[in-house]
Amino acid sequence: MTTEPAKTHTEPVKDWTTDYDIFDPGYIRDPFPTWDDLREKCPVAHTERWGGSWMPTTYEDLRKIAADIEIFSSRNPLVANVGEPTEEVMADLENQFSVGAPPISSDPPVHTWSRALLLPKFSIKEVARYEEETRELCRSLIDRFIDKGRADAAVDYAQQIPSRVIASMLGIPQERAGEFTEWVRGFLEYGLTNVDLRSGAAMQIFSFLNEQVQERKANPGDDLISYLLQAKAEGAPDPIPEPHVLGTCFLLLVAGIDTTWSSIGSAMWHLAQNPDDCKRLIDEPELITPAVEELLRAYSPVTMAREVTRDAQYNGCQMKENDKILMNFPAANRDPKKFENPDQVILDREVNPHIAFGVGIHRCAGSNLARMEMRVAIEEWLKRIPEFRLEDPEAVTWAGGQVRGPRKCAVVF
Amino acid sequence: MRIKVDTEKCEGHNRCFVVAAELFELDDSGYAHEVGDGKVPAGLEEKARLAVTNCPEQAISIDEDK
Numbered sequence: 029m030t031t032e033p034a035k036t037h038t039e040p041v042k043d044w045t046t047d048y049d050i051f052d053p054g055y056i057r058d059p060f061p062t063w064d065d066l067r068e069k070c071p072v073a074h075t076e077r078w079g080g081s082w083m084p085t086t087y088e089d090l091r092k093i094a095a096d097i098e099i100f101s102s103r104n105p106l107v108a109n110v111g112e113p114t115e116e117v118m119a120d121l122e123n124q125f126s127v128g129a130p131p132i133s134s135d136p137p138v139h140t141w142s143r144a145l146l147l148p149k150f151s152i153k154e155v156a157r158y159e160e161e162t163r164e165l166c167r168s169l170i171d172r173f174i175d176k177g178r179a180d181a182a183v184d185y186a187q188q189i190p191s192r193v194i195a196s197m198l199g200i201p202q203e204r205a206g207e208f209t210e211w212v213r214g215f216l217e218y219g220l221t222n223v224d225l226r227s228g229a230a231m232q233i234f235s236f237l238n239e240q241v242q243e244r245k246a247n248p249g250d251d252l253i254s255y256l257l258q259a260k261a262e263g264a265p266d267p268i269p270e271p272h273v274l275g276t277c278f279l280l281l282v283a284g285i286d287t288t289w290s291s292i293g294s295a296m297w298h299l300a301q302n303p304d305d306c307k308r309l310i311d312e313p314e315l316i317t318p319a320v321e322e323l324l325r326a327y328s329p330v331t332m333a334r335e336v337t338r339d340a341q342y343n344g345c346q347m348k349e350n351d352k353i354l355m356n357f358p359a360a361n362r363d364p365k366k367f368e369n370p371d372q373v374i375l376d377r378e379v380n381p382h383i384a385f386g387v388g389i390h391r392c393a394g395s396n397l398a399r400m401e402m403r404v405a406i407e408e409w410l411k412r413i414p415e416f417r418l419e420d421p422e423a424v425t426w427a428g429g430q431v432r433g434p435r436k437c438a439v440v441f
Numbered sequence: 442m443r444i445k446v447d448t449e450k451c452e453g454h455n456r457c458f459v460v461a462a463e464l465f466e467l468d469d470s471g472y473a474h475e476v477g478d479g480k481v482p483a484g485l486e487e488k489a490r491l492a493v494t495n496c497p498e499q500a501i502s503i504d505e506d507k
């Protein structure tokens with residue numbers, strides 16, 4: 029089946045309430061004024077671009093929509109709808125691997141057990157097992173550039189961390205981290221608006237992971253893939269079907285890399301411009317815990333999507349079956365009705381129930397891992413590089429859409 | 442003062458445990474439960490209130506008079 033090419037026009041936006049464009053370069057760089065405007069004028073905005081979608085921007089709407097899993101399904105969490113892969117590619121993916129990425133792309137009951145399988149491996153305690161090696165990794169990255177007085181905090185640092193940590197958890201050779209980071213970008217970044225790129229990237233990731241799964245079946249080890257192959261949970265089939273294991277591993281790679289890299293990158297971008305915050309974190313090391321939450325709130329990287337399961341009225345909007353909703357968690361976290369001075373980064377903000385990791389049953393399963401990586405990355409950087417600044421603020425580039433964060437962020441020290 | 446986690450609402454963000462480890466315990470999957478019968482020892486009232494206001498699921502309730 030070939031679908032109509034989606035409306036992907038890129039003319040400038042005149043009215044953000046009825047025609048927003050999440051890929052507008054100005055919006056990606058600085059979306060905050062637009063969200064403020066939308067919250068005031070039209071808290072659930074609409075667009076026909078990129079396959080069409082609705083976009084709520086208030087904290088309350090995000091919570092309500094996330095809670096209503098009957099009407100707002102997670103069957104397709106990608107934010108753009110630029111057509112399906114060709115029949116051939118689809119058949120290939122399905123025959124070889126059976127596509128899907130549970131639990132993120134599923135609703136209960138499958139969601140319930142596929143999430144239950146994962147959670148014990150991502151608890152605070154389990155994640156702490158990887159802290160020391162994450163620290164060593166950060167130090168070795170810094171060793172590579174400290175003498176140069178200059179580094180790209182996004183490329184040389186932030187990007188290098190989550191791919192290696194998740195590789196280590198999955199028992200994948202870390203040398204291949206660069207390769208699969210590019211595949212993940214192909215899927216979530218470049219491929220978001222280009223279905224051929226996206227399915228090509230998916231194919232590469234699935235093939236690679238499939239080799240790893242076969243390997244682990246023959247030689248089980250102390251890694252997540254081996255764990256999933258023999259894991260049990262209430263309501264889950266026993267054993268877990270292999271395509272499910274593959275889909276979950278796919279999700280862990282895709283959900284764990286761009287996201288955490290973006291949040292570490294945004295944190296570095298913020299600190300490079302706020303020497304007082306660096307100084308506070310050095311003088312009061314215990315501030316790091318609330319500071320990580322505050323940086324997550326202010327620079328939330330992730331927007332997910334829902335699909336409407338039947339025609340429904342929501343907050344004055346007539347939604348139709350299969351309409352897409354963009355879960356703009358980042359905008360909710362800047363809602364002045366919920367957060368005092370939302371545009372200010374206050375490292376020791378006391379009341380901060382942010383939803384950067386989502387809210388409700390799909391709450392990010394990797395949140396404790398992501399927090400640990402952010403904390404360690406910031407701590408290790410500040411130990412060695414207490415003072416640094418952006419080389420050229422104009423030269424910083426951002427990616428956006430599903431995941432927002434800096435992609436080039438040169439700093440000098 | 443007494444606190445209680447509504448286990449139906451808790452989604453395991455673990456924010457309560459991080460701000461007030463004395464008052465909450467987590468199971469292996471990260472879901473929270475109040476320690477013991479939820480009675481807040483003297484001196485920990487402020488921490489208990491912070492746990493309530495930082496929970497994104499609004500899963501923790503507090504009874505000031507018990």
Ligand code: HEM
Nearest residue numbers: 131132283284287288291330332385386390392393394398
């Ligand atoms: C700062 C970094 C991260 C952010 C901001 C983030 C954000 C999110 C968000 C907003 C969701 C909710 C999706 C929804 O409601 O549809 C989610 C789900 C998920 N994330 Fe993360 N994530 C991050 C890092 C990670 C890491 C490191 C992993 C694991 C390696 C991970 C694994 C997952 C999984 C498995 C889900 C699906 C949970 C479910 O559907 O039940 N994430 N993430």
Ligand code: SF4
Nearest residue numbers: 451452454455457496
């Ligand atoms: S902060 Fe709320 S949702 Fe999170 S573990 Fe505690 S009670 Fe549960």
